[in-house]
Amino acid sequence: MTTIKSNKVVTFENNESYPQWVSMRHATHINIHMNIADMQFGQILSNPSPTSLMAHITALPAELLSAIFDNIDSNHQLAQCRLVCQHWNDPAARSMFGNTITITSDKAASRLFRHLFLHSPKIPLIRHLNFELEDDELPMNTYRLLLLAIHPNIVNMTGSVKSEAFFKVLFDIIDSSPQEFAKLETVPSYTGPNVDFNITVALKFKKSLVFPTVALDGKTTSVVKDFLRNLDQFPKLDTIIFRGHLDGLEWMEDLLRSNSNLDGFGIGNFVIKNFLADRRGMHGIIPWFHSGVQQEEALEYILINSPMFRPEAIMYFCYKYPNLKYIELKGRIWVPEGRNATDDDIFITLALILDAVKKVEIRVIHLVLPKNISMLAAMKFLPKREEDIDFSIEEIGGQNEVVFSLIDEMVD
Structure with missing residues (x-):
């Protein structure tokens, strides 16, 4: 992979997939x-x-x-x-059993079930099960695996599951266990049609959850807002994670007004929709900040992973939270709709994002640029910025694409 940084070319190998939902803020120190x-x-x-x-x-x-x-x-x-x-x-x-074990199908669940059934002493060694299941119903082998493999000392269950029955089986396992599931820090995201069901799941595990998930589908609901007002129910809470989409920044403002005492939050695979397709909407956004946004001083960090980064959204977050100390942005940069975006369009968007986060102390940014952007065009952008920025060519989905990076050093 070739990286352009401060007009120098450096070549090195990088086998990591991109983008990742990994925060430097939560980086683990080697024992x-x-x-x-x-x-x-x-x-x-x-x-x-x-x-x-x-x-x-x-x-x-x-x-x-x-x-x-x-x-x-x-x-x-x-x-x-x-x-x-x-x-x-x-x-x-x-x-081996302490590493993440991923289940992507009922066939995979069947294989793991057979192995654990024959080697039951290994069951308590399982610490992290990751489920990526798109079935509306709960297949039989997955059901059997849950009954066998979910134990009170499991630490993480992650991924995404569409079936409500999956979670109801988890509820039954918890309710029938003589021991508390006190170590369970995460549970999979529910991706079915009942948007508020993630709240039900989070409340069921409120004594142990560290990263509860809130799913959003266009607008905020009273259930979600009540949930945010009562986060003190989660004694081990670290970061609330928002997923899905909202139809405009007004709904995000409505959501975030529910709790003015958040230390920070994460946004995973999230999109704010219904912006104007061109930059005419930028003229009205600053006046709206002053008239419609309630600034909060408590929040210090935001972690965002999105397939479509728009400058208006980043400008909004940085205005709403003037004491923001850490921001992490990973995903793809927004491309104007309805016409072919020029290089200037993309780099104006990138400049607006960088200007928005200029006052944030620690910035960790990895943004994939549109496929039509060349490394030569990226090099022309370098002298225009004061930040210590990188452009690299990375293979993503089998294609070479230009990736923008900015990582500020964290001072102890």
Whole structure:
């Protein structure tokens, strides 16, 4: 991948998918055990005779091995670790089931069910199940898997599920369990037609949820607004996540007025619709800010992932929250509708976004530009900005596209 930064060309490899819903704000620091592990593996490599090598391998304590294996995301690599020796087998197996297990079909649910049914001691090792299910109904094998695999020590259930029955089975599991599900931090997003059902799900798990989700479908509802007014029901709350779409900034303002004490929020795969197709709407937006927007001083961070970033929306958030200290924007930049957007259109939009976030202390921005934008056009934009910005060419969906990046350094 080639990156243009401050008129210099740097080449490096990057195998990460883009865009990602990952926040630097919640970045995990590597455990100190890893430093100890590096030293011990250094000793192994400095004296690589077979006898000495096996002696060092078997000498590593189980706690240290677990710390090492827990930092390996690839289950294929962990499976290879299990084959090294009997001493490594159990901690590597534990880490395999501690990694994210994704279920995308009833067939995948059936395979996992069979494995867990035959190896039931592994069930308590499961920490994170990710479900990506688009069925209106709950298939039988998925139902059986839920009954078998969901246990009180599970930490994360993520993804998106269209079936209400899926969640009602979860409710039954919770209600019938003699133990509390006190560690469950996340649950999948419901994507079916009952837009307020995500609120029902969140309230069911309110004692443990860290990232409750609110789904929006054009307009705010009384259920959603009441929910936001009563977030003190969530003792472990970190960040509220909004998903879906709203028909205009007026509805976003109506929503956010429900709670003036938010520290921050996330917006995932979210769009604000019904803007004018050209920039004539920009002339009226500043007067509307002054007349229709209630500024709030408590909120300090916003995390946004969107397939369509519009400058008006970013301008709105930065006006509404004048004390914003951290903003994260990941997704695609907006393209004017109804006509072919020129390079100038796109870079004017990008400049408006950068001007809007200019006063924010920490900015983490990754925006995919339209396919017609070339790296040459991006290079012409560089001298016009004071920020330390990057343009890179990345492969996205099998095509090379230009990606804009701005990452401010975080000062401890």
